[in-house]
Amino acid sequence: MKHKLLPLSETMHYILLALREPHHGYAVMQEIEEMSNGSVILAAGTLYGAIENLNKHGWIEAVGSSGRRKIYKITTEGSAVLKLEQERLLHILSLYEGSE
Amino acid sequence: MKKIKWFFNIEKEEQWLNEQLQKGFRCTGISGFGIYTFDKTEKQYVMRLDYQDYLPKDKLQDYKGIYEDFGWHYIKGSWLSGIRYWQKEEGNQNEIFSDRQSKGKYYKRLMGYSFLMGMLCLALSYMIYKDLSGFYHDGLWNMEGALFWYALLFETPFVLLKLSPVMLAILFGSSFYSGYRNYSVLIEK
Numbered sequence: 001m002k003h004k005l006l007p008l009s010e011t012m013h014y015i016l017l018a019l020r021e022p023h024h025g026y027a028v029m030q031e032i033e034e035m036s037n038g039s040v041i042l043a044a045g046t047l048y049g050a051i052e053n054l055n056k057h058g059w060i061e062a063v064g065s066s067g068r069r070k071i072y073k074i075t076t077e078g079s080a081v082l083k084l085e086q087e088r089l090l091h092i093l094s095l096y097e098g099s100e
Numbered sequence: 101m102k103k104i105k106w107f108f109n110i111e112k113e114e115q116w117l118n119e120q121l122q123k124g125f126r127c128t129g130i131s132g133f134g135i136y137t138f139d140k141t142e143k144q145y146v147m148r149l150d151y152q153d154y155l156p157k158d159k160l161q162d163y164k165g166i167y168e169d170f171g172w173h174y175i176k177g178s179w180l181s182g183i184r185y186w187q188k189e190e191g192n193q194n195e196i197f198s199d200r201q202s203k204g205k206y207y208k209r210l211m212g213y214s215f216l217m218g219m220l221c222l223a224l225s226y227m228i229y230k231d232l233s234g235f236y237h238d239g240l241w242n243m244e245g246a247l248f249w250y251a252l253l254f255e256t257p258f259v260l261l262k263l264s265p266v267m268l269a270i271l272f273g274s275s276f277y278s279g280y281r282n283y284s285v286l287i288e289k
Contacts, residue, residue, distance in 0.1 A: 011199045025162075026169035044170040044186075045150055045196035048163055049205060068165055 005057065008085055011050050014040055016074055016082055019060050024069035025051060054078070101125065106134045108271040109278060110183060110210060114149045117185075121145045127187055130176040144190040148172075151182050151209045172196070182213055200286055207283035211276055218272035225265040 005012060018031040028051075029042045042050075051072060054060045059078035062070045074082070103120070107113035117127060117136070125138035126145045155163055164174055167186060170193070177184035186196060197203040240251050 009199065009201050011201065025166040029170075041193060041198065043193055043195045043198035044167045044172055045148075045206070046198045046202040048166045049202045051166075068161065069169070070162060070165075 003057075003081075005053070005059075006081070006085075007088065008081070010040065011042060011046060012054065013085065014042075015047075015050055015054060016059065016078055019072055019074045019078070022063055022071050022073040024066060024071050026069070028072070101138045101140075103136045103138065104134050105136065108268075109275045110149050110151065111278065111282070113183075114147065117147045117149075121147060121187075127175055127185070130185055132178075145187055146190050146194045147175075147185065147187045148194075148196045150184040150186060150196055151206060151213060152177075152184055153182055153209070153213075167196070182209075204283055204286050207279045207286065211279040211283065214272045214276035214279060218269050218276060221265045221269035221272060225269060228262055228265065 008016070014032045014036065015028055018028050018035065021031075023031060025047055029047055033041050051060070055062070055072070057077075058075055059081055060072045061075050063073045064071045105116065107116070120136075120138055121127070121144070124140060124142075126141040126143070127136060127147060128139050129137040131137075152163065167174065171188045171191065172186040173188060175185040175187055188194070197206060240248070240255055243251050
């Protein structure tokens with residue numbers, strides 16, 4: 001059976017993409033706001049829960065801290081998940097193109 | 101200003117708190133037994149209630165840290181009830197959940213809490229009522245006239261006290277149901 005976080009929700013997807021570079025929580029939200037051209041603005045509870053969840057599954061990890069903020073980064077396993085999602089989405093996109 | 105109010109439904113509590121804030125107040129403290137303290141303010145504040153089970157010290161720090169970065173101020177939280185009270189000045193983002201999945205999980209946490217509390221109340225009721233002899237107040241029904249009414253008045257609070265776990269169980273049950281309804285609406289959308 002598929003992993004329970006797959007296919008990735010928009011929130012999880014953006015967080016994993018943002019954490020290809022190390023960031024602390026609030027910076028992840030800012031990064032995502034920019035990446036999505038302002039269309040995805042995460043709220044505090046959603047971000048906290050998603051980071052906890054991704055961390056629990058070993059897709060991201062804490063790599064240090066700046067002051068009291070923890071800095072997170074994607075793990076090898078997390079990168080593999082992104083790769084799978086990319087293939088899935090590319091396939092769906094190819095179906096769009098085929099119909100034109 | 102202090103107000104005393106009891107809630108068994110976290111959403112009703114959040115709604116009531118925000119009604120107070122709309123009248124130009126800001127919440128400065130919440131103590132056990134439902135005592136809420138408010139201060140007059142010129143600014144507009146919003147409150148949001150989250151539910152989290154017991155968080156160990158380092159997790160609580162992470163949890164608070166992220167909310168505080170978003171401008172939320174932690175008013176109160178206790179591991180016993182699990183309700184976390186957050187307040188911030190009204191702005192662009194006044195919600196603590198921005199997607200359906202996280203809001204759904206929040207309702208699930210609430211349901212788990214209500215279920216557990218309801219079960220505890222039922223267990224307590226069982227322990228009280230399995231000794232039924234104490235419940236019927238035999239002597240009372242043999243009394244007549246004024247004496248009966250005095251005795252009835254005297255006994256009533258004790259009967260209510262004995263019934264309170266059942267009433268609490270019903271209240272927690274209804275809050276479980278309201279959590280479930282919110283959750284299922286969210287999933288169907």
